Each structure stands twice: as structure tokens, then as C-alpha cells.
Amino acid sequence: MNLNPNYILQVRGLCKSFSGVVALNNVQLDLRRGEVHALMGENGAGKSTFMKIIMGLLPADAGEVVFEGNVLKNSSVQQNLKKGIVLIHQEILAVPELSVAQNIFLGRETHNFWGWLNDADINQKATQLLAQMGLNIAATTPMKHLSVAQTQMVEIAKAIANDAKVLIMDEPTSAISDKEVAMLFGIIKDLKNKGVAIVYISHKMDEIYQIADAITVLRDGQYITTKSTHELNQNALIACMVGREITQLFPEFTAKKGEIVLSVKHLARRGQFADVNFDLRAGEVLGVAGLMGAGRTEIARVLFGLDQADAGEIWIKNQKVRIKSPQDAFKNGIGYVSEDRKGWGFVPKMSVKHNLSLASLRRHTKNGWVKKASENTATAKAIKDLQIKASSPDQAVMYLSGGNQQKVVIGKVLLAKPNVVILDEPTRGVDVGAKFEIYKLISALTHNGIAVVLISSELPEIVGMSDRILVLAKGKQTALLSKQEATQETIMQYAVQ
Numbered sequence: 001m002n003l004n005p006n007y008i009l010q011v012r013g014l015c016k017s018f019s020g021v022v023a024l025n026n027v028q029l030d031l032r033r034g035e036v037h038a039l040m041g042e043n044g045a046g047k048s049t050f051m052k053i054i055m056g057l058l059p060a061d062a063g064e065v066v067f068e069g070n071v072l073k074n075s076s077v078q079q080n081l082k083k084g085i086v087l088i089h090q091e092i093l094a095v096p097e098l099s100v101a102q103n104i105f106l107g108r109e110t111h112n113f114w115g116w117l118n119d120a121d122i123n124q125k126a127t128q129l130l131a132q133m134g135l136n137i138a139a140t141t142p143m144k145h146l147s148v149a150q151t152q153m154v155e156i157a158k159a160i161a162n163d164a165k166v167l168i169m170d171e172p173t174s175a176i177s178d179k180e181v182a183m184l185f186g187i188i189k190d191l192k193n194k195g196v197a198i199v200y201i202s203h204k205m206d207e208i209y210q211i212a213d214a215i216t217v218l219r220d221g222q223y224i225t226t227k228s229t230h231e232l233n234q235n236a237l238i239a240c241m242v243g244r245e246i247t248q249l250f251p252e253f254t255a256k257k258g259e260i261v262l263s264v265k266h267l268a269r270r271g272q273f274a275d276v277n278f279d280l281r282a283g284e285v286l287g288v289a290g291l292m293g294a295g296r297t298e299i300a301r302v303l304f305g306l307d308q309a310d311a312g313e314i315w316i317k318n319q320k321v322r323i324k325s326p327q328d329a330f331k332n333g334i335g336y337v338s339e340d341r342k343g344w345g346f347v348p349k350m351s352v353k354h355n356l357s358l359a360s361l362r363r364h365t366k367n368g369w370v371k372k373a374s375e376n377t378a379t380a381k382a383i384k385d386l387q388i389k390a391s392s393p394d395q396a397v398m399y400l401s402g403g404n405q406q407k408v409v410i411g412k413v414l415l416a417k418p419n420v421v422i423l424d425e426p427t428r429g430v431d432v433g434a435k436f437e438i439y440k441l442i443s444a445l446t447h448n449g450i451a452v453v454l455i456s457s458e459l460p461e462i463v464g465m466s467d468r469i470l471v472l473a474k475g476k477q478t479a480l481l482s483k484q485e486a487t488q489e490t491i492m493q494y495a496v497q
Helices: 047-055 077-083 100-104 119-132 148-161 178-193 205-211 234-242 296-303 326-331 341-345 352-356 358-364 372-386 402-414 432-447 459-465 488-495
Strands: 007-018 021-032 036-040 062-067 085-088 166-170 197-201 214-219 222-228 260-269 273-281 285-289 311-316 319-321 334-337 420-424 451-455 468-473 476-482
Touching: 007 047, 021 036, 021 047, 021 197, 036 047, 036 205, 036 234, 047 077, 047 085, 047 166, 047 197, 077 085, 085 148, 100 119, 100 148, 119 148, 148 178, 178 197, 178 205, 197 205, 205 234, 214 234, 222 234, 234 432, 260 296, 273 296, 273 311, 273 451, 273 468, 273 476, 285 296, 285 459, 296 334, 296 420, 296 451, 326 334, 334 402, 341 402, 352 358, 352 372, 352 402, 358 372, 358 402, 372 402, 402 420, 402 432, 432 451, 432 459, 451 459, 459 488, 468 488, 476 488
Parallel strands: 021 222, 036 197, 036 214, 085 166, 166 197, 285 451, 285 468, 334 420, 420 451
Antiparallel strands: 007 021, 007 062, 214 222, 260 273, 260 311, 311 319, 468 476
């Protein structure tokens, strides 16, 4: 390898296979000090495998990783951390029972004269660090009491505390609010000024063009290109990622609107939302927009029976109903895809087939026994219709890409044959190609007469996919906009009231 002193990290010819399946083939990367380098690619392109090899979590089959002029050979995670290579995982790896400070300094604790853990010292250091980041979190708070967004920010604080020279961020904004994203971008700018090199993995195009200096694209485990950000516009980037041009991200919606299938009247849950009202017709997409904490997911949980309303009414096809549980929701034709697909959407070690049939097993049982032929036929059709990429129906869902995991979760709900589908952040953490497939699926649902409630933090998605848009602010309904009235600016005006 020709070493260049301008680069803190160089990778050449990296290869990795799992049981004969090629994950990486001849991948390369050049990373400068003080640079934000975006690593882009669809789910399954090999980004996570690439980063795990650099971090020391996986061994490479071939190729070299050179850090500060030295080849990394069989380096452990701990050794790489000491060198200054730090990875912020997409999946949060906090220890819930320990405090914020104990998590930040886990493995690097200080001790007093007698050898005991010096909690006072790490609490003081953590408090200073959190204050520098603008985070209003007490260092002594147990991690289990934090929100997902707060937990993600603590993980970022942990990386900074490790004195990183190379910081790898894997989807760092997937679970944080716009305000926290702005804070993170400020932190990234400070780290750049200090010479820290950052590898930034994200599916959010707007973020990439805000903060990245250069972009490297992987596709199907292959290195495609590296360009400076200003050399690669968004359409060209998408074409590099998916191997084809996507000229129209959002499909045309031409489904006819049918009868009212769901009515919500003065629905309220104390401390979360109040006086929510809307009607939903067959074949319609109702977008639900609002800032984090506005009450979007809380409404979905009440409609699906995970939580109970304190006031208001739910009507299904002109009949008032009480939904006390998810079983009640399914019986009334309501399906729900949670925003937390890994926590609530599927059983990781269970197969694709068995995850798909979970919500509709009654359709495939007789006298308490599962009719395997019926289950196999239904799930095989779902795999084909949804274009789920799996080695077989028996492959564990945990080994699928994020986009294909999401398709399994959606497929599970659809096999229960609902009239209303609630999709909570259905494209979070999936690439642009998988997003396009999910959008086409939503369009197909409406053409089949299914009504969709679409909850999303991405305003282009809400505007591009919705027939009408319900806007929430601090638990209150502030607007119900038609497609003609809705713009990103208008939605934000109502979302910040």
C-alpha cells in the first residue's frame, strides 16, 4: 500500500465473507484528519461490516487497515479504543442499571487510594462533559430512566470522553430530535476543528450535504466511488447507491377514497395528548406530523390498545368500539408497525416465516395445531410480494438488513388483513432504495382500499405521501391540512405553536 501522510486512516483491498456469502470485496477508504467522510450505501451494502472490521469487532479475510502509518493486525476493540478509534453503534449499547457517568467512563474508571471506584471523580468529569455538550442530564441518573434520544446523546458523550482521533458514527441522529441534531452538528464542527476525523453513516441525505466533506459509496459489498460532496449531487449519489436512477422518490397516489373506516372524536390521554379529532377513509393516507414529544406515537399506542384513553371515542365503520388490547385492535381491523422495530416489531432469533405469521396464526391453525402448508403458502407469497431479501424463509430475521427487517414487520401486520394500518416511522434507519420500496407498498395498500396512518419525522416524506396531514404540538391538535395546503414550512409553523 502507498501510504499518504495526509491520511490518518487508509483501507485497501478489504474483503469479508460469511459462510460463503461475500459481504465485502476489495473495499477502500482514505480518511483525512479533521474531515467528515460520509459512508453511503443501501442496507446490506456492507457498511456495518466494514466499520466492525476497522473497529476490531470482526477479522478481515484480506486487505489492510493502516492507522497513523501503522498496519492494524489482529487489533482488539480495547486496543483500538486506546489508539483513538471509537465507534458509536446504531444499536445503543448502554448498561441500563449503571448511571450516566458510569456508562461514559465504563472500562476507564478512576480509583481512589484504597483501590475503590472513585465515583465522585467520574461524576465530576461527566458533569463537565455533559455541560460542554449542552445536555441537561444529571451524571448520577440511571441510564434506564433516560429517553432514547438522551441515551443516544450519552453514547456520543462517551465517544468524546475516549479522546477519539477517528470517530465512526453509525446513524447517530436516528433517535434524536431536531434540536439535538443541531447540538450534535455543533459538536462535530468542534471535533473537526480539533483534527478529529469522522466517518459518518446516515440515510438522511440532507444531513450528508450539511456536514460531509467527502462521500464514499458501497453497493453490494463493492467499492463504487469516492467524491467530494460538491462533486456529487443527490440524484447522482442515489444512482451510485442503488445502481439505477430513481427519478421520482414518491409514487403517484391515484387510489379512490372510500367510506370512513376510522373516526377519532375528542380522544385524550392525560399528560400525553388531548382533544384529537379526525376521520380516515378507505384508500387514504393520513400523515401525522409534529416534533418529538408532540404525542404522535402516544395516539398510535391508544388506537392499537397498548395504552388506554382517558376520554374520547373511537369509531370503526360507524360503530363505537373500545380497544383495550392489541387483540381488540386486530379484531377491529387495525394493524400497527411500531417505530422501534427491534424492540416491538419482530423476534430476532425467529425465522422470517415465523415472524411473518405471528399476528395471523389463527388463520393457519386447526384444533390448536399449526397448518404448516397454509403458513408456508401465505408467508411465501408475502416474501415475494414485499420483495424480502433473505437466503430462505427459515433465515433468522436478526441477520437481515434493516430495510428487509422492516418489510418483515410490515408483512406480519398485513397478513392479519387489516382495514387500517398505522405506520410509525416506517422508513427510519433504511436506505433510499428501501424507502422507495416501502413508499410503493403504501401506495399499493391504498389501491387495495386499506387506510394508512403515517407517522413520520421527515417532512418531505409526510408531504410527499399524505392525502391529509394532522399536525400536533405539545399534545394538542393544531391543524388538519389538505394536500394542497401542506408545505414543509406550513407544517412547521403549526408544529411549534
